[in-house]
Amino acid sequence: MSDRLPFGDDPRTEILRRTQAALIDAFGRIVRPIDKRRSPEWVLVHGVIGARSKTAVSNASTDALLSTYGSWEAVARAPVAELSDRLARQTFPEQSARRLKACLEQVVALRGSVDLRHLSNLPTAEAMVWLEALPGVGRKIAAGVMNTSGFARSVMVIDSHHRRIMQRMGFVPAKADTARAYDALMPLLPPEWHAADMDEHHLLLKKLGQTFCRPREPRCKNCPVRADCATGQRKPSSPYQPLSGRR
Known part of the structure; x- marks a missing residue:
């Protein structure tokens, strides 16, 4: 685990940028004020x-x-x-x-x-x-x-909502625990994102997990990031199925 792993031209980095923009458009900004750290x-x-x-x-x-x-x-x-x-x-x-x-x-x-x-x-x-x-x-x-905290370091907090969404989008292996999900995602983060961006990304994904991408019966039809989601892009007529074999 390093401070920030080397960044390349992985297309998933651009998807994360689009995801951030789509979630801000859907839910508004969720920014932790400095005095709340x-x-x-x-x-x-x-x-x-x-x-x-x-x-x-x-x-x-x-x-x-x-x-x-x-x-x-x-x-x-x-x-x-x-x-x-x-x-x-x-x-x-x-x-x-x-x-x-x-x-x-x-x-x-x-x-x-x-x-x-x-x-x-x-x-x-x-x-x-x-x-x-x-x-x-x-x-x-x-x-x-x-x-x-006041350290404000550029690392991603990953809870169950965050991990579930990244698994369904195809970014993280289906059976990955939090540590493995962290290791998979950190190299993909946009290099311009700082601590506040990562914090907001986590809070936006948590909001998405509480509303659309719920643990059971996810509401893919109206999900704001469906276009970039491996699960959401399945046939609209097909019921949701976990990405159990995806790596």
Whole structure:
């Protein structure tokens, strides 16, 4: 995994540009204001507790933890049962509590406190490797810390909506996990895209996944990116079928 892999003249890069334009036309701009970029530590906690939970719920839970305990080090010292109660609104509160405590304890063990500022001095790929070594942290969370926090690095956050759409469009192997999807997509991104563009692309695809490209019964007929989608270009009369053999 490198900061940015070499770019060539892959036609899929132009498709991604067209996809971005089509989604902006369909949904409008979805730009994260600079003042909404949180600290990398906050984004880490948000990611670790956020499995299968709505973003607004995880936002509130993360803010409440810091407000209640006063520091992430105090959160790390809290008993799992207590954290589980504090995370009652999360989809998996006990699992979230165990993962969060393990993750923050590991950061404290490595750095002396819950402080990720040292990552700003590392190349993005090295920073993500460091993050992914923490308990409960995978590629999505690591990319989120590097892209959506104040670090604002040019990496793509890929959630289940994003991966599903890229699989249906034919960009990513059907059985690829998040890490493999990331490795497949990063070399194809337009070289002019910076952190904010990648963040907006992710948010637009999430919106597409919630509206048209749903997990079951996707609404291909009126999808704004159907013209560039391998699934959408199948015969209109044919029912949707997963791209189970596509590589």
